[in-house]
Amino acid sequence: MSHLERTISALQERFPHGVLGKAEFRGDITLQIDSASLVAVCRYLRDEPALGYNVLVDIGAVDYSPQEPRFALFYIVYALVQNTRLRLKVLLPGAEPVAPSISGIWPSANWPEREAFDMMGIGFEGHPDLRRILMPADWEGHPHRKDYPLGYEEVQFTFNKREIDARKKYATS
Amino acid sequence: MGAEQKLGNMGVVTTSLETVVNWGRAGAIWPMLFGLACCAMEMIATQAGTYDASRFGMELMRASPRQADLMIVAGRVTRKMAPVLRRLYDQMPDPKWVISMGDCASCSGVFNNYALVQGVDEVVPVDVYIAGCPPRPEALIDGFLKLHEKVRGEKLARWA
């Protein structure tokens, strides 16, 4: 039995209500975790000596709009000694998505969570410093959401060059 | 200037003040040490041994805007960076010039999106645009030469 299989059965045994499902795609196993028990699951993964997931690799947020629940957070955790990767998935509703912060367990979660907050507008309860990280502090909206426009400025070609030049505000010294 | 040839070795050169001032300015432009993104790597490559910008009197990169004449906007300018960029430009003493290096600085290149200023000419006035993503060091040197040409043809009254 591989370390990954042991981990999954240990998690399913210990958190029968916390582990909502298990999906396999292209050889990667994703466990769906209830957001209420995320912190407990993560703490168990890190602290249980037999599991030893000591590294949080990444937190990625995905917007499944218009599906509901709309947002998903993917946590990729890694056990260095056993060389095993596990992916956790937490689904969040479209209205007021809030997940518990795991920056108390892995300090490296701090910035990825801030990034998910900044870009997707997902709140993290218990985060020590939840501010915008990439966008300016006074920016409105969360750019990586599907309903946020990409932003587009008309491209100048020969036929519309003058027209655009006339309304573009060029800087002066 | 050509005056030396006409006059021979007489130790006297007559020319206009404007020509002398512009000749001096074009010969020793100090760029600001200010890289934004990918183009900054090519800018450093231009400064380094193989391409050697000191051939054009431009090897002295100043980290402080107060000592620089030329701002090379090397890379994409984000909306977060734009106020900083403008402030740096305002701190530079006259006369000052701006080279917009690369597609991103000139028109934001492949990134037509929310995060970038669509062309740095919305923030600072640009003298020379250089195409390329990133421009080769040769292209930047061509931009330098174009700028020198422009500086040599300037009117003193512009900065007076």
Added chain:
Amino acid sequence: MSQVRELETTVEELKHLFSPRAATGETMLLNLGPQHPSTHGVLRLLLELDGEEVVSCIPDVGFLHTGIEKNMEAKTFLKALVMTDRMDYLNNMGNNLTYCLAIEKLCAIEVPERAQVLRVICAELQRIASHLVWLGTSAIDLNASSILIYCFRDRERIMDLFELIGGQRMMTSYIRPGGVWRDVPAEFPAAVESFLDYLPGKLDDYERLLDKNPIYLARTIDIGIVDGDEALAWGMTGPALRGSGVNFDVRRAMPYSGYENFEFEVPLETGCDVYARYRVRMREFRESIKIIRQGLRLLKPGPFITSDRKFAPPPRAELGRSMEAVIHHFKYWTDGFPAPDGEVYAATESPRGELGCLLAGDGGPNPRRVHFRTPSFNTLQVLSWLSRGYLVADLVAIIGSIDIVLGDVDR
């Protein structure tokens, strides 16, 4: 200047980040960057200083946030590739590779052997180029100015190699889903070989310049100490982590592109300081040379891109003969190919650490979401912890030693 707003962040918002002594004026707040020669790009640091000593350091990033992840969603899988080049601008080939590995995993594309070896050669050349830039820029921060000129001289040779295979110096987009753009020219192996013969002697020179330089040693040894467990907890990867004695290298732990067929050592140092990180990278140069030499031996004739025409364009020769090929070529570049609905994560070892790509497809030709786990972003957050208690001058050495690229941090 009406369209440019001044950014206003009040002290109140940031109060919790500083010690109470800052409010009484006992310590000084200093702004470093975003335009500063030692921050390697547009990094801004808010420093709280007690005299010359750093009490706390708060990095402010995002000055190069380009919206690449969002912009990629608006393009097909193929066209989005050009954006990855511009993300970490010292690891262009590696970004292509990571993204292509993610697509290949999502769509289950087989990559031919020759393409795998070419990818490894390109990735390792890119690692050498990136480390050369790191060596030059981090040494110039510590007043070893001549080395920058030397390093860029050597980097030019790698740029020439990339130009040979991809037609561009930096943004080659050479690695494509299913293989590489086109086969390398016949003179490529010999050109690489000659570069590999040239480099080791130069590396010895650089080590002689730095290793016995008392100023360099005084400014790097016992500076910026982070032990292995802390480094892992803070999400450090790559040479910075291996300088703390943790044996983690994605090439070894989760081999990709046939790295399992290569013999190489993962350099480890136990000094945990700036000097140890420097030593790791200097040894990585030589490991990369070893890998490329093996790659050149493994380079056997064969196809360079997958034969599955769903994911690869028709060969150029067919376009002149077959109408179907022309139609296919057109549809391939305009419509792209659909990818299944699902999420995959692929990771590579970039010169800075683990570069991962979380790619979500939605059944159509555009990605639903592309998220990059970038090594610099995760490594940079350790800076606030790492610089505590050191002098401002040491901070410069520490920033150099963790080798961040702001394009990689901000995307």
